[in-house]
Amino acid sequence: MxxxxxxxxxxxxxxxxxxxxxxxxxxxxxxxxxxxxxxxxxxxxxxxxxxxxxxxxxxxxxxxxxxxxxxxxxxxxxxxxxxxxxxxxxxxxxxxxxxxLGLRFTYQPETQTVRASVDLSAHRGVMVCVRGATRTIAPPLMTIAKTLKLIQV
Missing domain, CATH: 1.20.58 (Methane Monooxygenase Hydroxylase; Chain G, domain 1)
Structure with missing residues (x-):
């Protein structure tokens, strides 16, 4: 097409x-x-x-x-x-x-770390397939996360 x-x-x-x-x-x-x-x-x-x-x-x-x-x-x-x-x-x-942006930071005071994560699927929109009847397909969940050690500068 x-x-x-x-x-x-x-x-x-x-x-x-x-x-x-x-x-x-x-x-x-x-x-x-x-x-x-x-x-x-x-x-x-x-x-x-x-x-x-x-x-x-x-x-x-x-x-x-x-x-x-x-x-x-x-x-x-x-x-x-x-x-x-x-x-x-x-x-x-x-x-x-x-x-x-869907970016989340979670501070862990015990370990003095911050966990940063983002839900990538929130920015992908909705996918639609048009073979026969139209149906909406939810995008798969996509999250990236990383734990960062805090240091004093």
């Missing part, structure tokens, strides 16, 4: 608009905008971009495509900006960003 030109163009337009927004957000951060606010915009725009890419890939009937070096570099750069913004953000703003 091939993607007709109109939906393909619409999805690509959304991707291009998201890329332009991300560049503007980076410029806003460089200009001194509130990192917590800009981080929220970045996360929302990256989600919108990922949704458009998924729609483009799903409707094209292709397997997931490889990212270009430029796309990977852009993603790493954007994530670096997010890390810097979170480092300097108000603790309440950090907590909200972590909550929306």
């Amino acid at each position: 091939n993607l007709s030109p109109a939906p393909a163009t619409a999805a690509q337009t959304i991707i291009n608009e998201c890329d332009a927004k991300l560049e503007r957000y980076r410029a806003a951060l460089d200009a001194g905008a509130d990192p917590a606010v800009v981080t929220g915009w970045i996360a929302q725009t990256q989600t919108e971009r990922a949704r458009a890419e998924a729609e483009l890939d799903a409707n094209a009937g292709n397997s997931p495509r490889r990212m270009s070096r430029a796309e990977i570099s852009g993603l790493v750069t954007a994530l670096g900006d997010i890390a810097a913004a979170l480092r300097d953000a108000d603790p309440a703003d950090k907590a909200e960003v972590y909550r929306q």
